[in-house]
Amino acid sequence: MHDPQAAPRSPSHDARPIDGRAPTLDPHAALARFGLSSSDLDAAMGALFERKIDDGDIFIEHVEAEAVLIDEGLVKKGSRAIHQGFGVRAVTGDKTGYAHADVISRASLLEAARAARAIASTEGGAHALTASAGHTQRELYPVADERDPLTGDLSEKLALLEAIDKRARAYDSRITQVQASFSAERRIVLIATADGRLVVDVRPLSRLSVSCIAVDPVKNLRQSASAGGGGRWEMPLFSMPVSLADGRLRWERWADEAARRALLLLDAVDAPAGTMDIVLGPGWPGILLHEAVGHGLEGDFNRRGSSAFSGRVGQSVASPLVTVVDDGTIEHRRGSLNVDDEGTPTQRNVLIENGVLKGYLQDRMNARLMGVAPTGNGRRESYAHVPLPRMTNTFMLAGQDDPQDIIAGVKRGIYAVAFGGGQVDTTSGKFTFSGAEAYLIEDGKVTAPVRGATFIGNGPDVLTRVVAVGHDLSLDDGVGVCGKSGQSVPVGVGLPTVRVNEVTVGGVNAGARGAA
Amino acid sequence: MSSDTNEVETDLADRCAYALQAATKAGASFADAMVMGGRSTSVKVRLGEVIEVVQSRDQGLGVRVLVDGPGGLRTVTTSTSDLGDAAITRLVEQAVAMARRTAPDPFAGPPEAGLEAPVPGAPGDLDTYDDAVVRLDADRAIGLALATERAALDVDPRLTNSEGAEMGWGFSELHLLTSAGVHRYRRSSSASLWTTPVADDGQGNKQSDYWYTSARHFADLEDPSVVGQKAAQRTLRRLGARKPKTAEVPVIFESPMASRLIGSIAGGANGASIFRDASWLCGKLGQSIASPLVTLSDNPWIVRGAASRLFDGEGLSTQPMTLVDRGVLKTWILDTYTGKKLGLPTTRSAGRGLGGSPSPTTTNLWMDNGEVSLAALIADTKFGLFVTDSVGGGANTVTGDYSQGVVGLWIENGELAYPVEELTIASTLPAMWAAIDGVANDRDPRKSTSAPSFRVAKMTVAGA
Numbered sequence: 001m002h003d004p005q006a007a008p009r010s011p012s013h014d015a016r017p018i019d020g021r022a023p024t025l026d027p028h029a030a031l032a033r034f035g036l037s038s039s040d041l042d043a044a045m046g047a048l049f050e051r052k053i054d055d056g057d058i059f060i061e062h063v064e065a066e067a068v069l070i071d072e073g074l075v076k077k078g079s080r081a082i083h084q085g086f087g088v089r090a091v092t093g094d095k096t097g098y099a100h101a102d103v104i105s106r107a108s109l110l111e112a113a114r115a116a117r118a119i120a121s122t123e124g125g126a127h128a129l130t131a132s133a134g135h136t137q138r139e140l141y142p143v144a145d146e147r148d149p150l151t152g153d154l155s156e157k158l159a160l161l162e163a164i165d166k167r168a169r170a171y172d173s174r175i176t177q178v179q180a181s182f183s184a185e186r187r188i189v190l191i192a193t194a195d196g197r198l199v200v201d202v203r204p205l206s207r208l209s210v211s212c213i214a215v216d217p218v219k220n221l222r223q224s225a226s227a228g229g230g231g232r233w234e235m236p237l238f239s240m241p242v243s244l245a246d247g248r249l250r251w252e253r254w255a256d257e258a259a260r261r262a263l264l265l266l267d268a269v270d271a272p273a274g275t276m277d278i279v280l281g282p283g284w285p286g287i288l289l290h291e292a293v294g295h296g297l298e299g300d301f302n303r304r305g306s307s308a309f310s311g312r313v314g315q316s317v318a319s320p321l322v323t324v325v326d327d328g329t330i331e332h333r334r335g336s337l338n339v340d341d342e343g344t345p346t347q348r349n350v351l352i353e354n355g356v357l358k359g360y361l362q363d364r365m366n367a368r369l370m371g372v373a374p375t376g377n378g379r380r381e382s383y384a385h386v387p388l389p390r391m392t393n394t395f396m397l398a399g400q401d402d403p404q405d406i407i408a409g410v411k412r413g414i415y416a417v418a419f420g421g422g423q424v425d426t427t428s429g430k431f432t433f434s435g436a437e438a439y440l441i442e443d444g445k446v447t448a449p450v451r452g453a454t455f456i457g458n459g460p461d462v463l464t465r466v467v468a469v470g471h472d473l474s475l476d477d478g479v480g481v482c483g484k485s486g487q488s489v490p491v492g493v494g495l496p497t498v499r500v501n502e503v504t505v506g507g508v509n510a511g512a513r514g515a516a
Numbered sequence: 517m518s519s520d521t522n523e524v525e526t527d528l529a530d531r532c533a534y535a536l537q538a539a540t541k542a543g544a545s546f547a548d549a550m551v552m553g554g555r556s557t558s559v560k561v562r563l564g565e566v567i568e569v570v571q572s573r574d575q576g577l578g579v580r581v582l583v584d585g586p587g588g589l590r591t592v593t594t595s596t597s598d599l600g601d602a603a604i605t606r607l608v609e610q611a612v613a614m615a616r617r618t619a620p621d622p623f624a625g626p627p628e629a630g631l632e633a634p635v636p637g638a639p640g641d642l643d644t645y646d647d648a649v650v651r652l653d654a655d656r657a658i659g660l661a662l663a664t665e666r667a668a669l670d671v672d673p674r675l676t677n678s679e680g681a682e683m684g685w686g687f688s689e690l691h692l693l694t695s696a697g698v699h700r701y702r703r704s705s706s707a708s709l710w711t712t713p714v715a716d717d718g719q720g721n722k723q724s725d726y727w728y729t730s731a732r733h734f735a736d737l738e739d740p741s742v743v744g745q746k747a748a749q750r751t752l753r754r755l756g757a758r759k760p761k762t763a764e765v766p767v768i769f770e771s772p773m774a775s776r777l778i779g780s781i782a783g784g785a786n787g788a789s790i791f792r793d794a795s796w797l798c799g800k801l802g803q804s805i806a807s808p809l810v811t812l813s814d815n816p817w818i819v820r821g822a823a824s825r826l827f828d829g830e831g832l833s834t835q836p837m838t839l840v841d842r843g844v845l846k847t848w849i850l851d852t853y854t855g856k857k858l859g860l861p862t863t864r865s866a867g868r869g870l871g872g873s874p875s876p877t878t879t880n881l882w883m884d885n886g887e888v889s890l891a892a893l894i895a896d897t898k899f900g901l902f903v904t905d906s907v908g909g910g911a912n913t914v915t916g917d918y919s920q921g922v923v924g925l926w927i928e929n930g931e932l933a934y935p936v937e938e939l940t941i942a943s944t945l946p947a948m949w950a951a952i953d954g955v956a957n958d959r960d961p962r963k964s965t966s967a968p969s970f971r972v973a974k975m976t977v978a979g980a
Contacts, residue, residue, distance in 0.1 A: 068618070071792075072792075074619035074620075074621060075618045075619050076590070076591065076618060076619050076620075076621040076624070077591060077592075077593075077618070077873060078591075078592045078593075078611075078614050078615070078618055079592065079593045079594060079595075079871060079872060079873075080592070080593075080594045080595075080607060080610055080611060080614065081594065081595040081596065081871050082595075082596045082597070082598060082603060082607060083576075083595075083596065083597045084597055084598060085597060094562075094565075094567055095565070095566060095567050095568065096567065096568045096569075096570075097568075097569050097570075098568070098569070098570040098571070099570070099571040099572075100570075100571070100572055100573070101572075101573040101574075102573070102574060102575055102576070102597040102598075103526075103573070103575070108573075112571075115571045116571075118569065119566070119568075119569050154614065154617055155617065158617065158618070176793060177792050177793065177794060213792065213793065213794050213914065215793065221915075222793065222794070222798075222914060222915060223914070223915055224794060224912075224914040224915065265915075271919070271942075273762050273940075273942065273976045273977075273978035274762040274978055274979075274980075275762075275979075275980055291908075304562070304677070304679065305677055306677055306679055306714050306722065306724065308722065384572060384574070386568065386570060421908070422908055423907050423908030423909075423921070424907070424908075425724075425907055425923075427679075427714055427722050427723060427724040428721075428722065428723050428724075428754070428757075428923075428937060430907055430921070430923070430937055430938050431907070431908070432907050432908030432909055432920075432921035432940070433908065434908065434909045434910075434919070451915075451917055452912060452915075452917055452919060453919050453940075453942070454908060454909035454919040454920055454921050454940045454942070455940075456907070456908075456921040456938055456939065456940050456978075457938070458938055504759070504938060504939065504940060504978055504979060504980075505940075505978060506909065506919045506920070506921065506939075506940025506941070506942050506976075506978040507919065507942055507976070507978065508919075508942040508943060508944070508976045509976070
């Protein structure tokens, strides 16, 4: 995944219409907006189930998006987009037939249904009519009825970008370039399932990004850094205070952070090279979990036996201090969903509990083939993509240690508080993540900042070397994008301060070896 | 691929023209519009069975409007997959209204007139469309995917599992129209085939790697047996990998890895980074930035080339250029806007997606072959690292820092001795490119971005 930058709820299959909400929340009104009625869906489902298939669905999507960018002090670029289309899927055994198009009509639905069902060769029979219909019961990210963030408030957004630009430039005279962008989308998805449900979910998603370039003219050095955040909420939340302790507004903190980090890197030393103990700060460093264990616990790799974690449920895969959760039900979070892209309500899934592997992340197909229940993790980038088991918000539960004590306990190592991105080879289990803000730890004290280094480790055993877990769990600011099989989806991560022993740090300075 | 449909195909050029009319009517002083339409199919097999068939029909329209006002022109881009009159009109009107509220940019403007005229020496046709690809039927494609996977798994009994094999193929067409009366058109087909076998050493340690082939023409695809065997060899050679000791040693990048690295020069030379003073190459035009063994060029005119094109994202006729000549940086990569910002003519390198403004990009980016074979280059290296793939990290083209997780093979006494993993390599881009002291002759001409294997005299390898 990368950054280009909890309360469990009981799931329910009872979908019902919600009265008095915006018209788009009513499935029939949503269908009507595409020029369709439920009889069109029934006709397409009928065509799909003329072959004997185990599962099938129709996914219709409409996305409206807007972005504005400030560059060189001027808001001189803006964009708007409207995309819509549908996909029809037939599943038999482990086989999937999928057809998608961006012209939405009864005729194109029928054509796609015939193309998708060709994956199955046996004649089928009846299927459930789309009788019940409703909005998902959850309201993890309610959308304001009247105020469409995509048409209103342009001047508010422009003023915000100008304020960010000014603040970041005022931070220090060595800040030479500031770019800030605000992007927002509203995605309406309609899912007709094989068991006759018609689910609609309206998903807002917004993000503010700030990046700065700092130049040291004497040393002839330049550095760049970025900060930002967002989630399934709309504009006004960017102007909320960060916390009681930090009186700044969210956007103010991100502008400061981007500038501060770029300046910090101007004075950074070369990262050491070799194996050493590292301390990860809270929040975004949770990318460690996403790469080290998250992908390897996705149902598809494990059903096929190609993951380093295949067949290891019930075994110890981490230190007893470690409990890892994937939770799609946290309000307003970037990785949250009322229902996944197969219409299954999301839930809080415990992946690793006190070090023991509890289960995998499942979509409908892999769950059926592995004989378990779907976990609400069937996600797709858009109507043009087949659902896959994916993460939502993945984090480690808080432990008991004081973060300061954790750092103080390391003789020589690295303290990393921000990362650029990460990657994993799910077969071998080897993963990497790249530091964006990291420091040397010398004799228990955080000292010089180090320039961006890549960390590399082995997913199946790195968590066995977690020797301390802080009490300061925090989730990231909402910038994560996860890529898999060419599909990108928004995700979240979180972590308390943790100490991991013996991680390989890929700096250039082979002379400064860590503790062996 | 199924081509039967009872729907009338959309007249794509007409949709572009409609968008331009709507933009002019809404008050744009200049507009250009790009429309794309295509169909594609992919079939995936695993362990001898078909597991996925996906059929896609795509269309989309992107419009850029330039609106004049106090202080100069404003730019807004917009895109839609709904090509009906109502959707286009609404979107274009919103774009013009949005543009009126953004800031003027003195450097914004339409491309210079006349640059759409053919460039002397350009091929008349790049031959990027092949009926044999478009007419390929799913059964034949399934057969090819099955043969590819089988060819891989048959190589060695340690190949016990598979992430499958996939064949994809399709075509797309593109119209680009401007309110100045330019109309350009191209169509292309493409086909690809890959497989990813999984090897097991019998002690629970698994490895996988892949190989693929892709081409505009069906006849240019590598044979399934070749693709499968290469994937198998690449996977098997990873088995038994160890973590090496931290050291400073010579590093040879195998051609696929070397091909990824040349992006660090192209990215650094991109006009959009240069005018922002955000590149490790700022101020280096005309200077030596790499070893004299390095010559890099961008050629949009390769017949059947993967990234070939006769016009760029602004409709301007393309031309080949030498980016780095024996180590010396010769040009930035520019479109109209970044050229104006730097006081230079465009290199006609505008890339463009449907959703955004044009911005500079490369086409077929190639580093020239050296004179020795890869085997000779390895034999010439007493101790060192042979890098075959990367896992995360990479080059920072702003600062020039480089740190990357890699896998590969350790070289001892001029021979590939054993596989290594869980290591990183690090250096800086100026140091790395200057320290190239050996270039092999194994560049793969089928790839759009391709470099031969090359050796960097010394890098930091971090392991145990």
